[in-house]
Amino acid sequence: MTDQPILVGYDGTDAAQRAAEFAGKRAAAEGCAVHLVYVLEWSPYSFLSTQELEERHQRRTEELSRAEQTLKPALEALNKLKIPVTSEVRYGHSGELICKIAEDKGACQIIVGRKGGSALGARLLGSLPLTLVQASPVPVTVVP
Amino acid sequence: MFWNKTVTASAVALLSAILPQIAQAQEVGLDQRINEAIAPISNVIAGTMFYSVPIAGTAFPLIVGWLVVAATIFTLYFGFVQFRKFGHAISLVKGDYSHPDDAGEVSHFQALATALSGTVGLGNIAGVAVAVSIGGPGATFWMILAGLLGMASKFTECTLGVKYRNELPDGRVSGGPMYYLSKGLAEKGKPGLGKVLAILFSVCCIGGAVGGGNMFQANQAFQQVLNVTGGENSFLAGSGWLFGLVMAIIVGVVIIGGIKSIAKVTEKIVPFMAIIYVTAGMIIIISNISMVGDAFAQIFVGAFTGAGVAGGVVGALIQGFKRAAFSNEAGIGSAAIAHAAVRTKEPVTEGYVALLEPFIDTVVICTMTALVITISGELNSGLTGVELTSAAFASAFTWFPLILALAVVLFAFSTMLSWSYYGLKSWTYLVGEGKGKEIIFKLFFCLCVIVGSSMSLGPVIDFSDSMIFAMAIPNIIGLYFLMSVVRGEINQYWEKIESGEIKKVK
Numbered sequence: 220m221t222d223q224p225i226l227v228g229y230d231g232t233d234a235a236q237r238a239a240e241f242a243g244k245r246a247a248a249e250g251c252a253v254h255l256v257y258v259l260e261w262s263p264y265s266f267l268s269t270q271e272l273e274e275r276h277q278r279r280t281e282e283l284s285r286a287e288q289t290l291k292p293a294l295e296a297l298n299k300l301k302i303p304v305t306s307e308v309r310y311g312h313s314g315e316l317i318c319k320i321a322e323d324k325g326a327c328q329i330i331v332g333r334k335g336g337s338a339l340g341a342r343l344l345g346s347l348p349l350t351l352v353q354a355s356p357v358p359v360t361v362v363p
Numbered sequence: 364m365f366w367n368k369t370v371t372a373s374a375v376a377l378l379s380a381i382l383p384q385i386a387q388a389q390e391v392g393l394d395q396r397i398n399e400a401i402a403p404i405s406n407v408i409a410g411t412m413f414y415s416v417p418i419a420g421t422a423f424p425l426i427v428g429w430l431v432v433a434a435t436i437f438t439l440y441f442g443f444v445q446f447r448k449f450g451h452a453i454s455l456v457k458g459d460y461s462h463p464d465d466a467g468e469v470s471h472f473q474a475l476a477t478a479l480s481g482t483v484g485l486g487n488i489a490g491v492a493v494a495v496s497i498g499g500p501g502a503t504f505w506m507i508l509a510g511l512l513g514m515a516s517k518f519t520e521c522t523l524g525v526k527y528r529n530e531l532p533d534g535r536v537s538g539g540p541m542y543y544l545s546k547g548l549a550e551k552g553k554p555g556l557g558k559v560l561a562i563l564f565s566v567c568c569i570g571g572a573v574g575g576g577n578m579f580q581a582n583q584a585f586q587q588v589l590n591v592t593g594g595e596n597s598f599l600a601g602s603g604w605l606f607g608l609v610m611a612i613i614v615g616v617v618i619i620g621g622i623k624s625i626a627k628v629t630e631k632i633v634p635f636m637a638i639i640y641v642t643a644g645m646i647i648i649i650s651n652i653s654m655v656g657d658a659f660a661q662i663f664v665g666a667f668t669g670a671g672v673a674g675g676v677v678g679a680l681i682q683g684f685k686r687a688a689f690s691n692e693a694g695i696g697s698a699a700i701a702h703a704a705v706r707t708k709e710p711v712t713e714g715y716v717a718l719l720e721p722f723i724d725t726v727v728i729c730t731m732t733a734l735v736i737t738i739s740g741e742l743n744s745g746l747t748g749v750e751l752t753s754a755a756f757a758s759a760f761t762w763f764p765l766i767l768a769l770a771v772v773l774f775a776f777s778t779m780l781s782w783s784y785y786g787l788k789s790w791t792y793l794v795g796e797g798k799g800k801e802i803i804f805k806l807f808f809c810l811c812v813i814v815g816s817s818m819s820l821g822p823v824i825d826f827s828d829s830m831i832f833a834m835a836i837p838n839i840i841g842l843y844f845l846m847s848v849v850r851g852e853i854n855q856y857w858e859k860i861e862s863g864e865i866k867k868v869k
Contacts, residue, residue: 266476268623268627269481269780269784270784272473273536276535276536276706310466311463
């Protein structure tokens with residue numbers, strides 16, 4: 220049993236589901252833990268209207284609890300396989316945050332799903348797998 | 364969803380009820396009729412608010428002195444906080460002290476940006492033009508000085524805005540002068556006075572919202588649109604009400620219909636327009652760099668001699684001070700409402716951030732407009748308001764009035780949205796929360812858009828000036844009582860910084 224967990228970028232989509240399942244198998248084989256990270260895209264430099272300022276704290280609480288709900292089935296599934304699993308929900312830029320958490324947790328690798336968008340769309344809008352492949356401090360596995 | 368539909372339906376019903384009357388009245392000149400009906404009222408209000416005493420042979424409105432004296436007192440009391448803590452303010456905005464766990468909450472930057480989008484607008488474009496056309500280039504000097512002093516007022520009111528805000532059980536955050544006046548003065552053992560001031564402020568804020576935050580904006584936006592579509596010969600000439608009606612419907616769709624997408628688009632475009640405006644101004648200034656020295660000379664000479672200005676030095680000073688206050692709203696109390704939502708445990712941090720607001724608004728953007736107008740030589744053209752600014756920019760870029768028209772309409776729109784919120788907060792403070800009560804205010808707000816774009820500039824400026832300045836009376840009385848509270852906040856904050864309890868996270 221190694222204390223280096225496998226980091227999984229998870230957002231409840233089918234792609235994330237596949238990534239979590241794949242990570243479960245790897246973790247079982249290697250005898251390590253899984254850490255699920257749910258990133259809510261957020262920039263402290265975006266513009267909000269006065270109304271949004273007023274409601275921000277309320278919305279944030281709602282978003283956090285919704286994210287926790289989304290994480291639940293994945294956590295339960297991994298628990299059933301007797302894999303030690305933890306999770307966290309964070310606000311920020313997904314690429315940057317996942318890299319940072321991987322470093323902080325001393326993760327052995329990162330596993331993310333791929334939605335299968337077009338290459339052009341990924342170039343224009345940026346994509347999490349591409350960012351991670353470029354910037355990650357640890358090996359990255361992209362699950363199709 | 365159901366509610367939205369009902370509301371939209373009732374708004375449409377109201378508008379369709381007044382539409383035929385508007386169409387009927389068009390032949391006798393509806394604009395003129397609205398003008399004649401409103402002007403006497405605004406004259407009385409403006410006359411009371413701008414009660415003047417003769418100083419050096421010129422009428423000096425006491426209310427302008429009230430603001431400048433307050434700003435000077437706060438500047439001295441807090442030991443020139445606007446200069447000493449300027450760097451710390453920048454550091455806070457950059458997020459150097461923001462805890463990562465607070466990501467997703469309102470950041471210092473967001474609170475500042477939203478407050479700025481409420482103040483940067485026509486005051487910087489049209490207001491400055493009014494100041495220099497009446498007060499000469501020298502008015503610019505006094506405007507900058509008032510802007511620098513105003514930073515201390517903004518610091519004081521925004522610190523209090525955060526300290527005494529209301530955090531509702533459902534997680535919403537609501538703050539502003541009405542709360543620090545009532546809660547803060549109650550702490551000081553003056554609950555009665557606090558309550559009276561809070562109510563007075565709310566009443567004035569509603570007036571300011573429909574005046575400077577609405578009618579002045581609608582008016583100047585229409586002037587510029589009229590300007591670029593052919594001036595006197597424009598197909599829109601004399602149809603201000605029509606322009607107002609369209610604006611009112613768009614504003615109504617956002618604030619009553621709750622269509623967030625329009626507000627979102629505006630929020631995204633406005634900073635972009637501000638950047639275009641500042642860039643164009645900088646290009647004009649840099650390409651005429653040889654004239655900048657001369658322009659500053661005119662500004663300084665004008666400030667102390669008042670040459671060629673009605674009222675001389677005092678005339679220039681009054682115009683500069685007035686327009687600075689109108690543009691950056693320091694001491695008015697409005698910004699405290701927007702700044703109150705920030706996520707911070709230390710109220711004084713938002714005060715530091717807020718002091719950047721008059722700096723960006725007045726010292727940077729207003730000065731730039733004034734320089735462009737002075738350099739362009741359009742000052743003696745007899746134009747005023749947004750037309751003067753437009754002509755000044757057109758002397759360098761002939762196509763600029765079109766961009767400016769777009770910018771003016773968007774600035775006007777975003778300022779209206781901000782002020783509709785400030786007005787609404789004051790309204791609900793007075794009458795209590797409730798959907799029905801909110802709709803009444805919002806419908807009234809939309810109606811004022813039509814009135815504002817129909818009137819000629821004079822009465823509109825007088826009315827909006829007087830209502831915005833009226834907010835400063837209860838607000839500043841409260842600030843005097845509460846400035847010791849702010850000092851306490853400063854002391855305990857810097858103790859925490861020194862002890863290392865609060866430190867940079869970046």
